[in-house]
Amino acid sequence: MKTLNYVLVPLLALMAFGPAPKPKKPATGMPATGLSATGLPATVTMTKAALQDKIKGGWAGQVIGCTFGGPTEFKFNGTMMNDYQPIPWYDGYIKKTMVENVGLYDDLYMDLTFVDVFEKKGLDAPVSEHANAFANAGYMLWHANQVGRYNILNGMKAPESGHWLNNPHADDIDFQIEADFSGLMAPGMPNTAVQIGDPIGHIMNSGDGWYGGVYVGAMYSLAFVSNDVNYVVREGLKAIPAQSTFYQCIADVIKWHDLYPTDWKRTWLEIQRKWADEVGCPDGVFAPYNIDAKINSAYIVLGLLYGQGDYTKTMQISTRAGQDSDCNPSSAGGILGTMLGYDKIPAYWKQGLAEAEDIDFKYTTMSLNDVYGIGMKHALQVVERNGGKVSGNNVTIAVQTPKAVRLEQNFTGHYPTEKRAVNKDLVGPHQAGPHPAGDEYTATFEGIGFILSGEARPKAQGNQYDYESNYTGQLEVYVDDKKIETANLPASFTRRRYDMTWKYQLAPGKHTLRVKLLNPDPDYPVRIRTLFVFGDKPILAKY
Structure with missing residues (x-):
């Protein structure tokens, strides 16, 4: 079987999008001893100034893309943003957004959490340091990040915290938007970038969700x-x-670009036709919303391939593809910014950037100017650790050929079959309210898995919520009269359990789910919203 795979994997790659392009000249530098298997020189030498320029371009590019796409984030789901839709960009916009919309930059302050750990604890800091810094940070999180945080805070360690059996959002985009640091620390060394990011990515993701960050x-x-x-x-x-x-998915995008090299919208339609179905994240099941890593990565690649090195085209296409349309241009803009270097990012896109470069990102003590310097320091250390050399004003990089990481595939054999609205408050047996009340909920379903969505939330005081309440609901969960867990449901937004309870890999057939709230409090209703059911076969519409 191993022998077959050695033949099959390259053959699949060839069938997917044809032979690789002819080797290209390196960005800068000179070969030392022949060519690496990448077709690039085995070593590349550049000045420290050139390396710093590229690191700056990578970090600045993320800010530019995130700022540009911010107003459109998840407002165009399952549809592209057509050309008549304006997207603002003007001098002073970056600073204004960084000051007034700090939560937009989760792409950046999440990266910087890990950069800060490397800076304070060294490049060999164990994953526990990263996990604890991430879990205890003051920022709000969603999806795989929040599930990973909850798991860490409740005693689970990585990589179990990001495994799909413990994290229904394991295929979501989270590590993909946070992995920039790994590539920027490892210039010309993709395998080292993967090695740096691997344990961190498994705090919150696995499978396709991890692959997004690897890529x-x-x-x-x-x-x-x-x-x-x-x-x-x-x-x-x-x-x-x-x-x-x-x-x-990504091989398809490359193939479609080869077939339709001047029509990004045709390729977008092909992506939508084949890859738009959501399996893991319940928010996207039977809905146009899609935060899955692979389709959003497809939009990054869409922008890069059809942009062809033009910064404006890359920004426009990766944003107008929709879905997570601030994160996608942030990744595309950062990658292209690294390739071009800071100085060659067009002035139009850097207007107002200088006045924002000394502003600390929220929840951090780092500004862009800080991270430019810290990033350079870490990159030089990684170069020297991996066969390269720093001598005077020159940096020599030992270029690596990318090697495929291990296979992880989430939710295999699981297919969404039902989305059942519940809308029940667990507030105690004698509490009245606008929704059916009581301290228990029972449902029967047929399938092999389920997710029950909902949350504990304090009653609103006017238009305000106490998002950092100390109340924690305790929910006993039974499947077929067997207790599977007692789930803690903090009302605190930063400590919350993103989904109430879930279970996969049940025996096929009918099952009974029963949940009981052990400590109901009328000031903290526990709302059950939706039951999602998974079967072992897809349900296909019949025409």
């Missing part, structure tokens, strides 16, 4: 040593196992 990190790394967008997109994909759905 983005690899593309950043390669963007230091190649000026060819097509090459970086294809070469970076070698880090992903060909058997995975993530690889297959």
Whole structure:
């Protein structure tokens, strides 16, 4: 079987999008001893100034893309943003957004959490340091990040905290938007970028969710040593196992770009037709909303391939593809910014940037100017650790050929079959309210798994909520009269359990779910919202 895979994986890659392009010249530098298997020089030498310029371009590009796409985030779900839809951009906009909309920059302050740990604890800091810093940070989180945080705070460790059996959002985009740091620390060394990001990515993700960060990190790394967008997109994909759905999705985008090289909207439609179905995240099941890593990564690649190195086209396309349309141009803009370097990012996109570069990102003590310097320091350390050399004003990088990481595939054999509205408050047996009340809920379903969504939330005081309440609901969960857990449901927004309870890999057939709130409090209703059911076969519409 192993022998077969050695033949099959490269064959699948060839079938997916044809032969690799001819080797391109490196971004800067000179070969030392022949060519690496990437077709690039085995080593690339650049000045420290050139390396710093690329690191600055990567971080600044993230800010530019995040700011530009911010007003459109998840406002165009399952539909592209057509050309007549204006997206603002003007001098002073970056500073205004950084001051007035601090939560937009989760792409950045999440990255910087890990950068800060490396700075304070060293490059060999254990994953527990990153997990604890992430879990105890003051920022609000959603999806795989929040589930990972909850798991860490409740005693679970990585990688179990990001495993799909413990995290229904394991395929979501979270690590993909946070993995920039790994590639920016490892110029020209995609395998090292993957190694740096691997344990951190598994705090909150696994499977396709982890692959999103692997791929983005690899593309950043390669963007230091190649000026060819097509090459970086294809070469970076070698880090992903060909058997995975993530690889297959991105390979399709590359193939469709080859077929329709001047029509990004045609490729967008093909992506939508084949890859728009959500399986894991309940928010996207039977809904146009999609925060899955692979389709949003497809939109990053869409922007890069059809932008062809033009910063404006790359920003516009990766944003107008929709869904997570601040994170996607942030990743695309950061990768292209690394390739071009800060100085070559067009002035139009840097207008007002200088006046924002000394502003600390919320929840951090780091500004862009700080991270430019810290990023350079870490990159030089990583270069020297991995066969490179820093001598005077020159940096010599030992270029790596991307190697496919291990295969992880989430939710195999699980297919959404039902989305059942519940809308029941667990407030105690004698409490009245607008929704059915009581301290228990029972449902029967047929399938192999379920997610019950909902939350504990304090009653509103006017238009205000006490988002950091100390109340924690305790929910006993039974499947077929067997207790499977007692779930803690903090009313605190930063400590909350993103989904109330879930279970996969049940025996096929009918099951009874019963939940009982052990400590109801009328000031903290526990709202059950929706029951999601998974079967072992997809339900296909019949026409």
